[in-house]
Structure formats: C-alpha cells, structure tokens
Amino acid sequence: MRLTSPSELSGTIRVRFFARYAELVGRTEAAVAVPLPATVGDVVRRVRAQLPGAHDIPERPLAAVNLRHVKLDASVRDGDEVALLPPIAGG
Amino acid sequence: MRLTSPSELSGTIRVRFFARYAELVGRTEAAVAVPLPATVGDVVRRVRAQLPGAHDIPERPLAAVNLRHVKLDASVRDGDEVALLPPIAGG
Amino acid sequence: MTYLTRSPISLDALLAEVASPECGGTCVFLGTVRSGPEEHGVTAIEYSAYEEMVEEELGRIVAELGERWSGARVSLRHRLGVIGVGEASIAIVAAAGHRAQAFEACRYVIEEVKRRVPVWKRELRADGTAVWVDPSGRPSVRLSDRPTHV
Amino acid sequence: MTYLTRSPISLDALLAEVASPECGGTCVFLGTVRSGPEEHGVTAIEYSAYEEMVEEELGRIVAELGERWSGARVSLRHRLGVIGVGEASIAIVAAAGHRAQAFEACRYVIEEVKRRVPVWKRELRADGTAVWVDPSGRPSVRLSDRPTHV
Numbered sequence: 001m002r003l004t005s006p007s008e009l010s011g012t013i014r015v016r017f018f019a020r021y022a023e024l025v026g027r028t029e030a031a032v033a034v035p036l037p038a039t040v041g042d043v044v045r046r047v048r049a050q051l052p053g054a055h056d057i058p059e060r061p062l063a064a065v066n067l068r069h070v071k072l073d074a075s076v077r078d079g080d081e082v083a084l085l086p087p088i089a090g091g
Numbered sequence: 092m093r094l095t096s097p098s099e100l101s102g103t104i105r106v107r108f109f110a111r112y113a114e115l116v117g118r119t120e121a122a123v124a125v126p127l128p129a130t131v132g133d134v135v136r137r138v139r140a141q142l143p144g145a146h147d148i149p150e151r152p153l154a155a156v157n158l159r160h161v162k163l164d165a166s167v168r169d170g171d172e173v174a175l176l177p178p179i180a181g182g
Numbered sequence: 183m184t185y186l187t188r189s190p191i192s193l194d195a196l197l198a199e200v201a202s203p204e205c206g207g208t209c210v211f212l213g214t215v216r217s218g219p220e221e222h223g224v225t226a227i228e229y230s231a232y233e234e235m236v237e238e239e240l241g242r243i244v245a246e247l248g249e250r251w252s253g254a255r256v257s258l259r260h261r262l263g264v265i266g267v268g269e270a271s272i273a274i275v276a277a278a279g280h281r282a283q284a285f286e287a288c289r290y291v292i293e294e295v296k297r298r299v300p301v302w303k304r305e306l307r308a309d310g311t312a313v314w315v316d317p318s319g320r321p322s323v324r325l326s327d328r329p330t331h332v
Numbered sequence: 333m334t335y336l337t338r339s340p341i342s343l344d345a346l347l348a349e350v351a352s353p354e355c356g357g358t359c360v361f362l363g364t365v366r367s368g369p370e371e372h373g374v375t376a377i378e379y380s381a382y383e384e385m386v387e388e389e390l391g392r393i394v395a396e397l398g399e400r401w402s403g404a405r406v407s408l409r410h411r412l413g414v415i416g417v418g419e420a421s422i423a424i425v426a427a428a429g430h431r432a433q434a435f436e437a438c439r440y441v442i443e444e445v446k447r448r449v450p451v452w453k454r455e456l457r458a459d460g461t462a463v464w465v466d467p468s469g470r471p472s473v474r475l476s477d478r479p480t481h482v
Contacts, residue, residue: 018382019452020464067385069448083382083450087467090381090410090451091363091422091442109232110302111314158235160298174232174300178317181231181260181301182213182272182292193343197362203417206366209359209438211431212347216356218429267353279368281361281442288359289435 011036011078013043019086021061025053034076040065041072043082057084102127102169104134110177112152116144125167131156132163134173148175185240186233188263191273199257200277207281209288213272215265223308227315229262229271232300236260243294247276247287254278254287260301271303335390336383338413341423349407350427357431359438363422365415373458377465379412379421382450386410393444397426397437404428404437410451421453 016029032046040063048054062085063070076082107120123137131154139145153176154161167173193210200208217224240258247256258274265271272295276288295301296317303315343360350358367374390408397406408424415421422445426438445451446467453465 016382018450019380019454064382064385064450067388069389083385085382085450086452086464088447088450089453089465089467090379090386090449091445107232109300110230110304155232155235155300158238160239174235176232176300177302177314179297179300180303180315180317181229181236181299182295193347197343201364201418204366204368206364206368208362208364210362211435212358212360213431214351214356214358216354216429218354218356268351279366281363285361285435285439292431 009036010034011038011076011080013038013076014079014081015043015047016081016083018083021057021084021086024056025051027051032082036078038076039072040070040074040076040082043076044072044084047084061085062087100127101125102129102167102171104129104167105170105172106134106138107172107174109174112148112175112177115147116142118142123173127169129167130163131161131165131167131173134167135163135175138175152176153178185237185258185260186231187259187261189261191259191261191270193270193273193275196257196259196273196275200255200275202255202277204253204279205255205277205284206279207284208275208277209281209284210276211272211274211288211292212270213292214270215267217267221305224267224305225308226264226266226306227271228264228304228306228312229260230302230304231260231262233262235300239299240295243291243298246294247290250290251278251283251287254283256287256291258291260295260299262301264306335387335408335410336381337409337411339411341409341411341420343420343423343425346407346409346423346425350405350425352405352427354403354429355405355427355434356429357434358425358427359431359434360426361422361424361438361442362420363442364420365417367417371455374417374455375458376414376416376456377421378414378454378456378462379410380452380454381410381412383412385450389449390445393441393448396444397440400440401428401433401437404433406437406441408441410445410449412451414456 010033013032015032017025022028034042064083065080101124104123106123108116113119155174156171215227255277260272274288274291276284278284305313365377405427410422424438424441426434428434455463
C-alpha cells in the first residue's frame, strides 16, 4: 500500500479549497505530502483523513490539477496544485 | 365564370403593393372591382390582367387580407384590403 | 404597441422593458446589416414594410410567446429606413425564469419574424445600384436604382 | 484575457468587442440574479471562484467555439462579489455571419460555463442567512452566515 510505505519518494501537493469546502476546513489551501506515485484520489483520501473538518468533503469530489478538470485516477507530481471543487454553480 | 358575369354583385377591393411589386406597377395601391363572391386569387388575376406592369407579379404571390396572411382561395368582401407581398426579407 | 422605429434601436431601453426580479435568464438577438464577401460592396440596406401589418403580426407573435413560454417576457423593435453596415435592424429581448426558455423564446421570435412579418430590404451598393434581397438572403432581382415608392 | 470582473458588466463594451461588418447576427445571454417565489427572499448573491482556473477554462471554451463555428466571435464577462437582484452575473455575446451560428455559439458558452467553470454562489437572504447554491439551482446546504474564506 503506497501511502504507508516509508521507502518511497514523497511529493508535496498544494491543495486548494473553495466555497463550501473552504468553509468546512476553515482554510483555502494546504500543503500535503504524499508518497509517489500518487493519484488525485490519494490526495483526497489523505486530506480527508488529516485535515480537521475535511471529512465532510465528499469521498469523490470534483477535482482539478494545475487548472484543468481531472478524474480522481489522474496522477499527481511533486509541486502540483490540486483543487477540490464543490458542485459548480456559476453563470 | 364569375369574373365575367355582369349580373352578380360587385365589390371594391383596396389592393396594396409593396417593395418590388410596388416598383413593378409604379404605385402602392389600387381600387379593384370584382364580382362577388370572389377569392384573393380572383383579385390577383384581375390585378395582373388590368394593371400596367402587374403581369410581372407572380401568379401566386404571398397575400394578406386585412393585415393577416391568407391563402389565395380565401374569400374577399367588399371593402377588404388585399396586400400582395413580395418574398419576406425582414429581420 | 409600436414595434417599428426609424431611429437607432436602444438595447438598454428594451432590456429595461422586460427586466424582472423573477427572470434569471435573458437572451437577446440583434440582426445587423452585414457587408461580408457575399454582399458585393453593400454600404447600407433600406428597409421598408407593410407597417400596419407588421404591428399586428408582431403582436400576434408576442401573444403566441406568452402561450408557449408562460412567464417569458419579450420586447422588440424593428427599424425601417436606410440602415448602415453594422447597425441593428432588429433587436429582440426575451427574459424568462431560466435560460432555456429565454433562448427558445428569443429564437422563436426571430424565426417567426423572418417567416411572417412583411418587411423587405434593398441593398444599396457602393456602385450606386440597389438590389432587392430575396428571403434566402441573396439578391434575386436587380432593378434600377430609382427610389422605391413604398 | 481577463474574463472576470468585480464591477457591473458593460454590455455595450462586449458588443463593441465582437462587432464586425461580416457578422449579421448577434446573440447575447445575460444571467441575472433572480428573486422569484422559489428563492425565499434572496436579496443578493455572492459569487466566488477559482479565479486562475476560470480564466483558463473560459479561454478553452472560447477556443473550442472557434473550432466549431468558424467565423463566430465571442466576448464574455463573469462578475464576482456580491451582486444584487436583477443585476447580471454573466454576459456572453456571440456574433456570427448568420443567426443560427450566433444562437448556437452563445448557448454553447453558457452551457459549458454551467458545467465546467469553477464559480460558486451563496444566496444572501433577507433574514441574514447565507446559503450555498447547488448546481441544480436550488440550495442544498444551509451554513452559517460567516463570510466565506475564498
């Protein structure tokens, strides 16, 4: 299980929170360390487990990496910006 | 043939011409006498036969009676306004 | 209601006519005088109409709109006379609770106008000629450049 | 390109951006803050966004438009911040040679915005509460009225 292996390379992901999710965690961003290789889904699991209030973020939220929508199985690299997006309601 | 019967009641129709049709006949309206009962088609035939330049109006033009689109078999009454409409090109 | 004007159309005035707190979507259509490669040097278009019937027919179209999209609000103007390239000959504003209705209602009005409302246009060309436009959008008959009688 | 603004949107400026003699049809969509019976006393909506991504995503939508409707020209603005009832949160202008393209292009932009562009809204109510709006247009979660951190 990648997330618990201490021997692997680790990356730091900038995670951003918006709207209701920002309210839930009481912040708009966090730096999250994940063992690599990792997916957006891995980042979400880590966020939900570690950040106070983040457990109320859905298990499968809408997400973006580096300003593009992605699926949760998209991979992330060290330095990526992952955004967790509440249901879009613009226009 | 109604149009040639002298014994029938006659009606006077105000005929209006627009755009290219007005150019063809060199006028924007005419009073046309038709034996009644008569249809818009009868009025058109009479106009095309009698008015200089009107023969270049199509045999079956778009027409309106009293500000409403009608088919050529619609009946007309004394005092009606019949308009012969070139292909519509508004908007 | 007077839907016809010989002055430039004020979109702001039309928007104000339909504004309502219950409308979340507004769709506008502007038809403007075009002078692209297909137009062969059009400098302006002269619009003429069977004016009394235009008013009646547009009134009927607006009434139909109220039946099809209840809660939709519409305002419109059709301009007549000589209209220069880039200027609007028609402006339609349809506001509704939600966007789908606003788009559909606005589209309905312009399609019905093109089909039913007795307006004609004559392209004025840079070479001094004038050409009646047929409904497909392309001129069909070239006539002299004497002024129309209408 | 900057598609976001915190000021009232000038439709005239957007129309001027796309005006072209080769365009005969222009379709506009305005999304305005609604306060109908469904809205339970909404006085304004506060719009927030993932601003950098909004700019990128709108740029991508505009690029797609050019591929699908060649010759279509589009301009748009999305407003953020607190927007009062009746004011526009988004304005989209699509101009094209002919009306069908203008309508389709304008509709495409607003549908893609609703689907892809990371903007959120919080309804501000007359009773002092604030409610995040879910994508179906109805609020789903009632939260405190403390200001959002975004």
